[in-house]
Amino acid sequence: VSTRSKGRLFIIGGHEDREGERTILRAICRDITQGDRRLAIVTAATGHPADVAREYTAVFQDLGVTAIDVLDVRNREDACDASVVHMLAEAAVVFFTGGDQLRITSHIGGSPLCECLHDLYRKGHTIAGTSAGAAAMPDTMMIWGSSDASYQSGGLGMAPGLGLIKDVVIDTHFAERGRMGRLLGAVAQNPRNLGIGIDEDTALLVEPNGMGTVVGSGAVYFVDGRHITYSSLAECRATDVVGIHDVILHVLVDGDQYDLAKHTALVPED
């Protein structure tokens, strides 16, 4: 697993608390409020950009962020608009809202806005995303698949993602929607990829050195398929449930760390 950059990723499993302690959003704000820096909220994923922008703007203002730009990207024209790109270039932190990850990639992928995003991340800025905004971060992203179901070989849709993080597949709303089956499927498709399943109100903060720290009230599941000894995926029909042997699984909670470079869960210190 490599992050290719000096920036940090806040990968959020969706439904992060916006009314109480707001632990996750508060942690993101720490990257902004040090100095006079701007937050860019990208509503590209959602079909209700005005509502979503209003909600997040209010929360972030309440948490002390004074300079907020909303990037209401609805199509490729927006993603190529120089004024939009300029706005993103000014951001210390970029926050992708939830919605549909294909809206993000089909509108932003390969655009000047996308180049600017990668530039920011390489230079050391922070990219945060929740739900679809989290799922879209890897080279390849999950776009559909059954919840509360075992993985059938034809039961998973993948698409090219934003490419901010390599060799991982990210799933969100993880325990809440019973998504172990589909994440196991994504890992079985190519066990090079570490499966990362993130619960609601829970985030994985990935540092440039590849160290990931869990923040929030739920768990983050790490599905390591590198030692899989057998899977039936290649042989079975689309409606067949897939057999997989020897997956290694870690469940990490608030404060726990996983070294993405070494594929190791660190034992918490007392």
Added chain:
Amino acid sequence: VSTRSKGRLFIIGGHEDREGERTILRAICRDITQGDRRLAIVTAATGHPADVAREYTAVFQDLGVTAIDVLDVRNREDACDASVVHMLAEAAVVFFTGGDQLRITSHIGGSPLCECLHDLYRKGHTIAGTSAGAAAMPDTMMIWGSSDASYQSGGLGMAPGLGLIKDVVIDTHFAERGRMGRLLGAVAQNPRNLGIGIDEDTALLVEPNGMGTVVGSGAVYFVDGRHITYSSLAECRATDVVGIHDVILHVLVDGDQYDLAKHTALVPED
């Protein structure tokens, strides 16, 4: 894992098909229809014994079983009734319906009926159970716990089970109800126990030599915690989500085999 007996167990994840191919119930019938042998349907788990008995009696008759006794055990008096015990003693195969596993153990545990059940199993008869009838089989059984949720240390109820199979914990409706979290919790409580999570319309058939074979349309998950290197269970508060490192997970499908004695998933032959 040891089964202590010459009999077989059909451990069914609930909602087995009763209208179509009926693969699982048909497999159980194979143990009955060879020779002139009786099936005992035990409705102890359910609050609707008449309806449940009627449904299963019709299905098993349709599958060619001619000699069926219904054991409508509603209390300890029933479980001590000599005529009920006599009925069970005549059975080649015993089938426990779904419902609530505490109804089974609180009414039958320690009764003459329970002794008779163990006798049958030791002698080589088949004990089948679906849903609650499956969950009740181990020494210790799960009785409650959240679905679609990560495991909180206070979020799981266990109770003494029928003791037909040692060193396992069984969960049912597994993928359908997103129960990986609670099964991981049950395993973390004592990693001596292998966690077995069984999907709906799916069964694990356990032979006296400890070989388990998957039958049905879903998957069976084997959660092997013997190599857990760390868990936060003992340190955390009841509402804390629990961190667990280095769980080994296998997903097996129809026809696949798991050697419970050796903790090994067998690689299917072509």
